[in-house]
Amino acid sequence: MSQSKGYIATHKRSTLAIATALAAGSALLATGLAGGATAAPAPAKSEKGASVSAAQAARVSMIKAAEKKTAAVAKELKLGSQEKLVVKDVIKDSKGTVHTRYERTFAGMPVLGGDLIVHKTKAGKTETTKATEKKIAVSAKALSAAKAPKDARKVVWAATGTPTLAFETVKTGKAKDGTPTKLHIVTDAESGKKLSQWDDIHTGTGETTYSGSVEIGSKEGSGGFELTDDSRGGHSTFTLDNGEGEGVLATDDDDKWGDGTPADKNTAAADAAYGAQVTWDYYKSVHGREGIKGDGQGATSRVHYGDNYVNAFWDDSCFCMTYGDGEGNEHPLTSIDVAAHEMSHGVTSATANLNYSGESGGLNEATSDIFGTAVEFSAENAEDKGDYLIGEEIDINGDGSPLRYMDEPSKDGASLDYWSSDAGNVDVHYSSGIANHFFYILSEGSGEKEIDGVTYNSPTKDGSKVEGIGRDKAEKIWFKALTEYMTSTTDYAGAREATVKAATDLYGADGAEVKGVEAAWTGVDVTG
Known part of the structure; x- marks a missing residue:
């Protein structure tokens, strides 16, 4: 895709209305880079x-x-x-x-x-x-004997078990709902046994939240205005016109994007740009991180994907966030929490790169819920206030209930409140409940309370009372743990260790913050 020159000189901001749309769908949200350096060389x-x-x-x-x-x-x-x-x-x-x-x-x-x-x-x-303490060793005989199948590459699989020579293949296709798939399959080079598999495409379902009139970054182009935000790394929003491919850059004649309804195709583009904007602003202002990869480069948003596509997904290969228009192509899935959740999968990918299966997969999902929640609070949007409910605007259950609850995850009927030895065998969207619960308790404490009009009641495994340390500190601890201490194979015990280290670095070994981290993990039965 092309980029025009001289962005900074032509950057401007515009005010637009963003609509509420209702979307029906199935499951929400799934996958996710490292913090910036210090010092100050020349630009x-x-x-x-x-x-x-x-x-x-x-x-x-x-x-x-x-x-x-x-x-x-x-x-x-x-x-x-x-x-x-x-x-x-x-x-x-x-x-x-x-x-x-x-x-x-x-x-x-x-x-x-x-x-x-x-x-x-x-x-x-x-x-x-x-990520592994085991010795990496493959015999010369095994190396010479192993002939990679067509379209496969030789790798050493060390994420689980004894490191072994393996083949990795990538199969592309589409899921039943039209989501593109890039399935990685790792097989033992000698026995042919499948060792692991994961999909590069991480999906989510949601509805557009009513964000009201907001400012977003745009710039003047040769034939009008373009939805490119040069103040945020050149983030651009493209439209696929209910098809696929790369799409075309969203443009507008008068720099007033959308009319608040899905009938105007630029309403979804405006929502997507706003979601990317508040996500960028959150990572920069709270964590000093410029962009998803921490390299100052903007990602890409793509709207109007597919026909009646009720989903949204992040794809590392195009470094882009893609949104469908929902049922009847009338309910674009462009909202703050969806955008922040999915883009945060990009942050995880560039940092710890938590394997998207087992306990590490649950931590991957939880990281996106945690930062999706954090961005929602940080945005301070009067129409969509921050809370500890995931997908509360989606109403995919048809009764106004959220998709997930951080204070007591099991209220959704499937998520785990506490760790157990079987957690690694649970779908990552549900095993994520353990870390989501930890984050809520660390932030707000256990027991009953009301926050911004929402009532919560968070239990602990042993019935103990835990005092929260505040969401601001909890966010910083999780981010530091993710970017500096977690690896691709980190499990829940490892996450406890990583967050204790992060809290120690930030607030001191004997502070209330470290004690709070330990108490919150114990509250969800992760005892180290």
Whole structure:
């Protein structure tokens, strides 16, 4: 897709009305990059040509510096001679500790589940967090004997069990509802046994919330106005005109986008742009992160996907959020919580990259619910106030009830309130309830209370009373844990450890925050 030049000089803002639309559908929301660096080199240029911030320039500089030291780091970690490290991201926190996230290869093959993070303090002390502690080793005989099937690649599977030589294939297609699928299947190279599978496309269902008259970023183009926001990394909104493909950039003659009804095709475009905008603003203002990947680059939104498509999804391969128009093509699924949930899957993908299955998959889903909720609060939209209800505007149950409840997840009839040894075998949208419940208790505490007109009653496994530390602190703890301590294989016990470390870094080892994290996890029966 093309981009016009000189965005910053032509940037302007516009006011528009955004509509409420009702959508019927099935399930909601599913998948998800790392924080920016510090220091302040001279302004750099992004891939799109716009100036990037000093923080982003510093991040790029630190990544380049880390790339020159990968061999030395691999030696320090005593990795095998056939193992190499690939830098994924570098974060320097407020205390000067540098967290360098690496992917790993073996004999040139990707090691799935072999990622690790090296934490180096300002004083030079080094610690390492690994997705697996097991030795990566594949015999020369196995390597020479294994012949990858057509359209498959050789990998080392290390996410579960003993690391083993495997084949990864990707099958593309469509689900029954029209959602594109990119199914990864990993099989043992020797036995042919399936080891794992996951889909790159993470879907969601919802309805447009009534966001009222809002300001969104647009700019003047050669034939009118274009829905491109140069103040947020060049985020652009495209229309697919109820088809597929890349679509065309949304345009408008007078810079007044939509009329508040689905009859005007630019209403959905305006909603999508607003959802992306408040998500960008949240990550930047609260976590100092510019963009989904933390690189200052805007994503892409696409509206009017498919015919009667009752869904929405995030796709890393196009770095884009895509929305259907719902039943009868009259209920675009463009809302704040859907946008923030789905785009947060992109944040997870670029940071911990939590495997989308088992307990790590539940944590992946919960991360999107947590930040979807956080963005909704942060937006301070009078028409859609923040709450701890997921999809409360969707009404897919037909009775006005939300899709998920963070204070007591089991109220939806399927989600887990507490951890059990079977949690890893539960659908990730329901095992996510454990972390959602933890986040609510950490933020607000247990028991009955009313917040902004919504009544909650959060129980604990052992009946203990937990005092909350406040949502603002809880958000920061989860973000730091995700971006600096979690790996692709983190489970619930690992999430407890990661959040305790994050709370310690942020607020001190003996503070109420660490005690609150520990009490909240214990409240959902994750005891370490």
